[in-house]
Amino acid sequence: MNDVRFMIDGKECLGKPGQTIVEAAKANGVYIPVLCHFEGLKPVGSCRICTVRVGGRFMAACTQPLIEGMAVENTAPDLEDMRKSLIEMLFVEGNHLCPSCEKSGNCELQALAYRYQVLAPRFPYLWPRRDIDASAPLLMLDGNRCIQCLRCVRACRAKDGRKVFAAVDRSRRVKIEVDKKLAAHLSEDQARRAMDICPVGAILRKETGFAVPIGRRKYDAVPIGSDVEKGTGR
Amino acid sequence: MAQEKDIVLRYPKDPSALLDVVRDVQNRLGHVSEEAVSRIAAHLKLSEAEVRGAVTFYHFFSLTPRGASTVYLNDSITSRMKGRTAVARAFEEEAGCRFGEVSPDGKVGLFPTSCIGMNDQEPSAIVDGVVFIKLSPDRARAIVRGLRAGTPASGQVTEFGDGANQSTLVRAMVSNNIRKRGPVLFGPHEPGAAVRKAVSMTPEQVIDEVKKAGLLGRGGAGFPTGLKWEFCRREKAPERYVVCNADEGEPGTFKDRVVLTELPGLLFEGMAVAGYAVGAQTGILYLRSEYAYLRARLEAVLAGLRKEGILGKNIAGSPGFHFDIVIKSGAGAYICGEESALLESAEGKRGEPRDRPPFPVQAGYLDRPTTVNNVETLATAARIVVEGAAWFKAMGTPKSAGTKLLSVSGDCARPGVYEVEYGLSIAELLDMAGAPEAKAVQVGGPSGTCVSKAGYQRKICFSDLPTGGSVIVFGPDRDIFEVVENFMEFFIEESCGWCTPCRAGNVLLKKKFEKVAQGKGTEGDLRDLEAWGKLVKATSRCGLGQTSPNPILTTMQNFPELYEARIQKGRDFVPEFDLAAAIQEGCAAANRQPACKEADHE
Amino acid sequence: MSKPVIATASLAGCFGCHMSLLDIDERILGLIDLVEFNKSPIDDIKTFTKPVDVGLIEGGCCNSENVEVLRSFRKNCKVLVSVGECAIMGGLPAMRNGIPIRECLEEAYLNSPSVDPEDRTIPNDEDLPIILDKVYPCHEVVKIDHFLPGCPPSADLIWEAVTALVEGRPLQLTYDLIKFD
Missing domain, CATH: 3.10.20.740 (Ubiquitin-like (UB roll))
Incomplete structure (x- = not known):
C-alpha cells in the first residue's frame, strides 16, 4: 500500500x-x-x-x-494550554507527592509537567483518599499516584491470558486493582515489566528504589520527547 | 456456600456470560460475594480483579450486601422538585439507616439512583425491581414496614396504571400519561404490516425509503438512519446485528418506556425491518435495568410475533429471511446509552465506550457490523416503510422530518408523553403542557440546553434545539443553581472514569461552580468556568464528557444575570478557603472552643 | 534610593527552602548588597517594620497561625512568592489530607504505641494554634504571584527568581530549574 x-x-x-x-x-x-x-x-x-x-x-x-x-x-497555543490543563488535572486528581516518590526523575507525568512548565496547577487539589496495596510479594500498587492510563491492564497478563490488573468501580472512584491470586505468582520479569510500563510511581517493584542518583535520572537534564525531536531542530 | 456454585455452573464457560451470571447471583443472594467472584472467575477463565471490575461498574450490582430488600430512590432534579427530600427522610427514619446503607437488621437497604424514567410521576423508586410512583412520606414508611413484615414489594402494589401497565405480565403502578397522540408512532398500525411491506421490497429499496424520508436518529445525536443501515449493509461479514438501544437514561426522558409498554410490536417490527435492510438475522434489545418490570411482557410479545411468523425463520412469507430478537439487560449505567458502551455491556463487560474508528457499523457487537438504533427510531422506521417516505417527509420541518416523542416533566399541569411535529416552539409546547409561568426549560436533558424565556420562540428540531426527548420545565420559584448542581452531580456519578477530562474535569467544574454559587466567585472564576467547560467538551472521549459541561455553559449563556448577581465584582481574588470552617473539626477533636480571633479573622 | 525589601516565612515546612536560600553560597554577599531583609527567620526580625517588596513563603497552611502569618504577608508584601512544594501543594505534611483530622489526632496522641499511657490527651492548650482540617497550599488561602517549585527549589532557581523580581525583569525558568524534588 x-x-x-x-x-x-x-x-x-x-x-x-x-x-x-x-x-x-x-x-x-x-x-x-x-x-x-x-x-x-x-x-x-x-x-x-x-x-x-x-x-x-x-x-x-x-x-x-x-x-x-x-x-x-x-x-497551537490553545491546544498546548489544553494539554497543560490535563496534566495539571492529573496532578490535583491524585496525591502526587514528588519529593517522596521513587519514580521522581523517571516519571512521565512529572516530565510532562516540566516540559509544560507547570509551576502550580490552576485547579484546586482534590486530596482523594486512596489505598496502597502491598499484599503482592514482588510489587506494590499505590493508588495515590495512579493516573488510570490502563497500561498495566493492557500489558500484564498471567500465563493463561488472564488480566493481572483491572479497573474497578467507575466515575471519580475508578481505580486499578491488582488480582491478588495472580499477583502472588508473578515472576520477577513480570513484576519488573509491570513497574517499567507504569508511567508514574503507582506500580513499584518492592525492595528497590532510588537506584539512580539525582542528576542522572531519565528526565533530570533533557525534556520528555527530546528523543523524538532529535535532529529536527525544534 | 454451595449456592454460588449452583448458580455459576448453569452458565456457559464464556466470558460474554459474565453480566448474566453476576445478575443472577445479585438477584438471588443480594450481592456478589467473594465466593461468587472467585467461582465466576474460575468458571469464565477471567481474573478475579476483572470480575470485580465488571460488578463494581454497574450501579445495581454490589460486592457487599444491599439488604434483603433494596430501595433505589430516584435522585433526578424533578424527583427533588416533587418532594424527594421528605420521602427520603421517611425511608431513612423507618428503615433506621441513611441512604447508601443497609438497616441494622439487614432487612432494608436504601440507595439513591439516577433517573429511572418516571419523571412524570415523581418521586419514584424501584424496590426489589418493582416501581413505585408518586411516593409520599407515608407511603415510603408503609413500604418499609411492609417489607419488614414480610410483604414483598410486588404485593404492595394494589393500583395499576393505564394501558398495558395493567397487563397480567406487567401489573405496574406506572402511568403512560400519553397527552398527545401523533400520526407516526400512535397512528393506526396493522400488526405485521411493516415487515410484510419490507420483504416485498429489496433491502436497498427499504434503505432508500428510510433515507428519502429523512429519518434522523431519535436518541438525540440525529445520525441519518438510512445511511447507518447502508454503511452496515455495505460491510462484508458473515453476520450482522441490529441492536435496539432501550437504555434511555438522560434524566427526564421516559418516552421509550411508553413505546416499550404500548407499542412493543411496532418496535420489534422496526427491528425486523432493520434486520432485513442490513442483512442481519439477530436483533438485540438492550433494555435498561430500570425497565426490567416490562421484560416478561416483552418476551411474551416476542413469542406472539414468532407464532404469527413475524419473527423467526422465513418470516412474513419471505423464504430465506430469518430474524429473531433476544433481550439483554443493563444494570444501572447511563453511559451504556452511548452506543459503543452499550455494545461492550451487551458483550458482558464494563460499559466503557470504544474508540472510533472502527464504528459499530464496521465492527460492533462481537466485532460484527452492527446498527445500533434508538427505540423510537426503529418504531418510526417501521411506520415509514408502511406509509412511505413522502407521507413522513410532509411532517415536521424540511431538515427535521416527521414527529418526535417528547417526555415532558417538571412544573407543568400535564406532564407526560407528547408526539409532536418537529418545528414546534417551546412556547407552543409549554402551552400544551400547561406551564404558562415557566422560568426555564431544559431541552434535551442535562446534556442539552437550559432555555430562558428569551428563547421560548426557539423550535424543537435538529438545527435549533435537538432533544432525545427530555423536556423539563422549571417554574418561577425554582433555583437554577440547584438544577445545575444536580445535573453536574449526575454526570460526575455516571462518568465511566476512563478519560481524564470527564473523570476529573467534571468534578473540578462542579467545585468551581459551587464556589461561585456560594458567593465566593470573581469575574476570573466565571472565565475559568467557561474555559474549563470548553476544555472538558473538547478533549473528552465520548458524548458524555463532550456535553457534561452544558448545564453550566448553557445557563451562563442564557441566565448571565444569575451569575453576575452571585460574584464579587471588582475583586481580584476570593478564596474558597474559610478559616472558621477549616478549624471546626480540629476544635471538636481537641475539645476546644474556637477563639474569636480565629473564627472572625476574615 | 533605598534597597528593595524582602521578607520570608516558614509555615508548615521544614526550613529546607530557607536552607536552600542560604545555599546560594557567596552570592549571598551580592544579595545583601542588592536587598534589605525585613521580617524573616534569617535576621530574626519578628514583625513587619516597613512595606515589603517581595515576600517568600515556605510551607503550606496546616494551622490557624500559618493562615494568620500568610495573611499578614499578603497585606505587607507587594509580591508574594510560594517557595517549594509545601507552599505550592502542601508537600509531605499534606499526606494527611485524605484522612479526617480527628483520626490523625487520635492516632498521634491517643492510640499510637509511643504515647505515654498516663497522658492520652489531644493537646488543647488555648495558646496552641488550631490545626486545620487539611493542609492548604498557600494560593488557596491568599493570592500568590509566583511559584518556585522544588523540594527544595535549587539555590540557582531562588537566586534567579529573587534577582529577577527585585530587578523587575521576567523570570527565566530554564528546564534545569524546574524540578519537583
Whole structure:
C-alpha cells in the first residue's frame, strides 16, 4: 500500500496506512505528548493529552488513524494550554507527592509537567483518599499516584491470558486493582515489566528504589520527547 | 456456600456470560460475594480483579450486601422538585439507616439512583425491581414496614396504571400519561404490516425509503438512519446485528418506556425491518435495568410475533429471511446509552465506550457490523416503510422530518408523553403542557440546553434545539443553581472514569461552580468556568464528557444575570478557603472552643 | 534610593527552602548588597517594620497561625512568592489530607504505641494554634504571584527568581530549574 501524506503544523509528512497520528508523527520527528500510550499496546485514548485538532475537530492522536491529506494542528497555543490543563488535572486528581516518590526523575507525568512548565496547577487539589496495596510479594500498587492510563491492564497478563490488573468501580472512584491470586505468582520479569510500563510511581517493584542518583535520572537534564525531536531542530 | 456454585455452573464457560451470571447471583443472594467472584472467575477463565471490575461498574450490582430488600430512590432534579427530600427522610427514619446503607437488621437497604424514567410521576423508586410512583412520606414508611413484615414489594402494589401497565405480565403502578397522540408512532398500525411491506421490497429499496424520508436518529445525536443501515449493509461479514438501544437514561426522558409498554410490536417490527435492510438475522434489545418490570411482557410479545411468523425463520412469507430478537439487560449505567458502551455491556463487560474508528457499523457487537438504533427510531422506521417516505417527509420541518416523542416533566399541569411535529416552539409546547409561568426549560436533558424565556420562540428540531426527548420545565420559584448542581452531580456519578477530562474535569467544574454559587466567585472564576467547560467538551472521549459541561455553559449563556448577581465584582481574588470552617473539626477533636480571633479573622 | 525589601516565612515546612536560600553560597554577599531583609527567620526580625517588596513563603497552611502569618504577608508584601512544594501543594505534611483530622489526632496522641499511657490527651492548650482540617497550599488561602517549585527549589532557581523580581525583569525558568524534588 502507498504511504499516506499528511501535515503536522504545516510540515509535510509521510505515514503508513493504519498508523495512528502519534506513531506517524514520531516517525517524522514530531513529538506529540501522550501518557497513556505505550508502543506495542492497543491505544485507549484515556489521558487525552495527545489531543490534536484536525479540520476544527479535536481528537486523540493516539487512537486516530491517519487519513490521506489530513492537516494536524499540534502546537497551537490553545491546544498546548489544553494539554497543560490535563496534566495539571492529573496532578490535583491524585496525591502526587514528588519529593517522596521513587519514580521522581523517571516519571512521565512529572516530565510532562516540566516540559509544560507547570509551576502550580490552576485547579484546586482534590486530596482523594486512596489505598496502597502491598499484599503482592514482588510489587506494590499505590493508588495515590495512579493516573488510570490502563497500561498495566493492557500489558500484564498471567500465563493463561488472564488480566493481572483491572479497573474497578467507575466515575471519580475508578481505580486499578491488582488480582491478588495472580499477583502472588508473578515472576520477577513480570513484576519488573509491570513497574517499567507504569508511567508514574503507582506500580513499584518492592525492595528497590532510588537506584539512580539525582542528576542522572531519565528526565533530570533533557525534556520528555527530546528523543523524538532529535535532529529536527525544534 | 454451595449456592454460588449452583448458580455459576448453569452458565456457559464464556466470558460474554459474565453480566448474566453476576445478575443472577445479585438477584438471588443480594450481592456478589467473594465466593461468587472467585467461582465466576474460575468458571469464565477471567481474573478475579476483572470480575470485580465488571460488578463494581454497574450501579445495581454490589460486592457487599444491599439488604434483603433494596430501595433505589430516584435522585433526578424533578424527583427533588416533587418532594424527594421528605420521602427520603421517611425511608431513612423507618428503615433506621441513611441512604447508601443497609438497616441494622439487614432487612432494608436504601440507595439513591439516577433517573429511572418516571419523571412524570415523581418521586419514584424501584424496590426489589418493582416501581413505585408518586411516593409520599407515608407511603415510603408503609413500604418499609411492609417489607419488614414480610410483604414483598410486588404485593404492595394494589393500583395499576393505564394501558398495558395493567397487563397480567406487567401489573405496574406506572402511568403512560400519553397527552398527545401523533400520526407516526400512535397512528393506526396493522400488526405485521411493516415487515410484510419490507420483504416485498429489496433491502436497498427499504434503505432508500428510510433515507428519502429523512429519518434522523431519535436518541438525540440525529445520525441519518438510512445511511447507518447502508454503511452496515455495505460491510462484508458473515453476520450482522441490529441492536435496539432501550437504555434511555438522560434524566427526564421516559418516552421509550411508553413505546416499550404500548407499542412493543411496532418496535420489534422496526427491528425486523432493520434486520432485513442490513442483512442481519439477530436483533438485540438492550433494555435498561430500570425497565426490567416490562421484560416478561416483552418476551411474551416476542413469542406472539414468532407464532404469527413475524419473527423467526422465513418470516412474513419471505423464504430465506430469518430474524429473531433476544433481550439483554443493563444494570444501572447511563453511559451504556452511548452506543459503543452499550455494545461492550451487551458483550458482558464494563460499559466503557470504544474508540472510533472502527464504528459499530464496521465492527460492533462481537466485532460484527452492527446498527445500533434508538427505540423510537426503529418504531418510526417501521411506520415509514408502511406509509412511505413522502407521507413522513410532509411532517415536521424540511431538515427535521416527521414527529418526535417528547417526555415532558417538571412544573407543568400535564406532564407526560407528547408526539409532536418537529418545528414546534417551546412556547407552543409549554402551552400544551400547561406551564404558562415557566422560568426555564431544559431541552434535551442535562446534556442539552437550559432555555430562558428569551428563547421560548426557539423550535424543537435538529438545527435549533435537538432533544432525545427530555423536556423539563422549571417554574418561577425554582433555583437554577440547584438544577445545575444536580445535573453536574449526575454526570460526575455516571462518568465511566476512563478519560481524564470527564473523570476529573467534571468534578473540578462542579467545585468551581459551587464556589461561585456560594458567593465566593470573581469575574476570573466565571472565565475559568467557561474555559474549563470548553476544555472538558473538547478533549473528552465520548458524548458524555463532550456535553457534561452544558448545564453550566448553557445557563451562563442564557441566565448571565444569575451569575453576575452571585460574584464579587471588582475583586481580584476570593478564596474558597474559610478559616472558621477549616478549624471546626480540629476544635471538636481537641475539645476546644474556637477563639474569636480565629473564627472572625476574615 | 533605598534597597528593595524582602521578607520570608516558614509555615508548615521544614526550613529546607530557607536552607536552600542560604545555599546560594557567596552570592549571598551580592544579595545583601542588592536587598534589605525585613521580617524573616534569617535576621530574626519578628514583625513587619516597613512595606515589603517581595515576600517568600515556605510551607503550606496546616494551622490557624500559618493562615494568620500568610495573611499578614499578603497585606505587607507587594509580591508574594510560594517557595517549594509545601507552599505550592502542601508537600509531605499534606499526606494527611485524605484522612479526617480527628483520626490523625487520635492516632498521634491517643492510640499510637509511643504515647505515654498516663497522658492520652489531644493537646488543647488555648495558646496552641488550631490545626486545620487539611493542609492548604498557600494560593488557596491568599493570592500568590509566583511559584518556585522544588523540594527544595535549587539555590540557582531562588537566586534567579529573587534577582529577577527585585530587578523587575521576567523570570527565566530554564528546564534545569524546574524540578519537583
